[in-house]
Amino acid sequence: MSAFRILPPGLLLAALAAGHAQAAPAAAAPAARCPADAGWDTPSAPHHIHGETWFVGTCGITALLLTSPEGHVLLDGGTARGAALIEANIRALGFDLRDVRYIAGSHEHFDHAAGIAALQKASGATVVARAPAAEVLRTGRSGRGDPQYGVLEAFDPLPGEVRLIGDGQVLELGPLRLTAHATPGHTSGSTSWTWRSCEGQSCVDIAYADSLTAISDDQWRFGDEDAHPGYLAAFRRSLDAVAGLPCDILVTPHPSASDLLARIGPGADKPLAAPGACRAYADTARERLDRRLAEEEAGAR
Numbered sequence: 001m002s003a004f005r006i007l008p009p010g011l012l013l014a015a016l017a018a019g020h021a022q023a024a025p026a027a028a029a030p031a032a033r034c035p036a037d038a039g040w041d042t043p044s045a046p047h048h049i050h051g052e053t054w055f056v057g058t059c060g061i062t063a064l065l066l067t068s069p070e071g072h073v074l075l076d077g078g079t080a081r082g083a084a085l086i087e088a089n090i091r092a093l094g095f096d097l098r099d100v101r102y103i104a105g106s107h108e109h110f111d112h113a114a115g116i117a118a119l120q121k122a123s124g125a126t127v128v129a130r131a132p133a134a135e136v137l138r139t140g141r142s143g144r145g146d147p148q149y150g151v152l153e154a155f156d157p158l159p160g161e162v163r164l165i166g167d168g169q170v171l172e173l174g175p176l177r178l179t180a181h182a183t184p185g186h187t188s189g190s191t192s193w194t195w196r197s198c199e200g201q202s203c204v205d206i207a208y209a210d211s212l213t214a215i216s217d218d219q220w221r222f223g224d225e226d227a228h229p230g231y232l233a234a235f236r237r238s239l240d241a242v243a244g245l246p247c248d249i250l251v252t253p254h255p256s257a258s259d260l261l262a263r264i265g266p267g268a269d270k271p272l273a274a275p276g277a278c279r280a281y282a283d284t285a286r287e288r289l290d291r292r293l294a295e296e297e298a299g300a301r
C-alpha cells in the first residue's frame with residue numbers, strides 16, 4: 001500500500017497529539033465535503049459519527065472504524081484502490097491500522113470487499129463474514145448465485161482464514177459488541193450490523209444496514225423460483241429484518257443511500273439520527289423490488 005500523506009487541517013493537531021508527528025501536512029487533503037460527481041475512489045475526509053464510531057471511507061463507499069482500548073473493528077474495505085484511502089483516514093484520525101483486530105463487512109462485491117485483502121495484510125486482523133460472503137472473499141469471485149454475477153469484477157482473494165459468523169451472533173472486542181444480521185437479497189452474503197454507541201450517559205443504536213437494491217445482470221430474474229428457489233422469499237424477509245433493526249442512526253455501504261455525508265462532518269446540514277430511518281430505507285427497497293418484479297412479469301426483463 002502506498003504511503004499517503006493526507007491530513008485534513010482540522011485533524012492535524014489531533015494526529016500530532018497522538019504521536020503521528022512524522023506525517024507531513026497534505027499537499028491535497030481530501031475535501032471535507034464530497035463533490036456531487038464524486039466516485040467510489042474519490043477521497044473523503046474521515047468523520048466522527050457517534051461515540052467510538054468513525055467514518056473512514058471514501059465519498060462513494062462507506063468504511064467504518066469502531067475503536068476500543070482493546071483494538072478496533074473495521075467494517076468494509078472499499079475497492080482495491082480505496083483501501084489506501086481508508087488506511088490514510090484511519091491514520092489521519094490518529095489511529096493505527098495495526099490495532100484493527102477484526103475486519104467485517106456488508107457484502108461480497110468488489111466495491112466493498114476488494115480492499116479487504118490489503119487491509120488484512122497490513123493490519124494482521126481476522127476477517128469475519130457470513131458463510132456465503134466468506135466463500136467469495138476466499139476466492140475473489142462470485143458465482144451464478146449472485147444477481148450481478150455477469151457484471152462483477154473479481155478481486156484479490158484473501159490468503160488467510162475467514163472466521164464465520166451467523167445470523168444473530170455477536171462479534172465482541174473489549175467493550176464493542178456488534179450483532180450480525182443476515183440480510184440476503186442484494187447478495188447471498190449480505191450482512192447488516194448493529195451496535196449500541198454511547199457518549200457518556202447518552203446512548204443510541206447504530207445500524208449499518210446493507211444494500212437492499214434489487215439490481216442484476218441481464219440473465220438474473222428475482223422472480224425465477226426454478227433458478228434460485230427461496231431467494232425472493234429470503235430477500236423479503238431481509239426487508240422486514242432491516243425495517244425492524246434497532247436504528248437511531250442509519251449508515252449504509254453507499255453513503256448516498258442514506259444521505260450519510262450530509263449528516264456527518266463539519267458541513268452536516270441534516271440530522272444524524274432519524275426515527276424510522278431503517279424502516280424508510282427498507283420501504284424504498286421494497287418498492288424497488290416490487291417494481292423490478294413487475295418488469296420481469298411484463299417481460300421487460
Ligand SMILES: [Zn+2]
Pocket residue numbers: 107109186211
Ligand atoms: Zn453491491
